[in-house]
Amino acid sequence: MxxxxxxxxxxxxxxxxxxxxxxxxxxxxxxxxxxxxxxxxLDRMRVAIIGQSTFAGEVYKQLVKDGHKVVGVFTVPDQGNREDPLGKF
Structure with missing residues (x-):
């Protein structure tokens, strides 16, 4: 480099x-x-997650499991009866 x-x-x-x-x-x-x-x-990061869907929810769970501090979650609002999996965190 x-x-x-x-x-x-x-x-x-x-x-x-x-x-x-x-x-x-x-x-x-x-x-x-x-x-x-x-x-x-970087073993313990402060992370903000921006996303939606089941994938973002799984990323959130793994980050917390690994001991990282999630300082913010940004996602779209729920639409009707369709709840975003990341929105419940």
Whole structure:
């Protein structure tokens, strides 16, 4: 990946192919953070869900099950007797 201005990705511990031991760094100006520390932060995300249908409801359930904090749910209003599965959350 090519750096763009003062920020970009840089791979350390390069091998002939990708492995689980590869470490990626993200550089933003003078600050640098390793990819492993970023993924640790993303283990528990704050998420807003925008959608409708059964699929969005299943996504919501899985996010909550995995320990993420759902901070907002946006969906269409119910129409007649057709309730949106995501609307009940």
């Amino acid at each position: 090519q750096p763009h201005r003062n920020y970009g990705f840089m791979k350390k511990n390069c091998h002939s192919g990708p492995t689980n031991n590869d470490i990626w760094s993200f550089h933003y100006g003078a600050k640098s953070v390793t990819f492993k520390s970023v993924t640790a932060l």
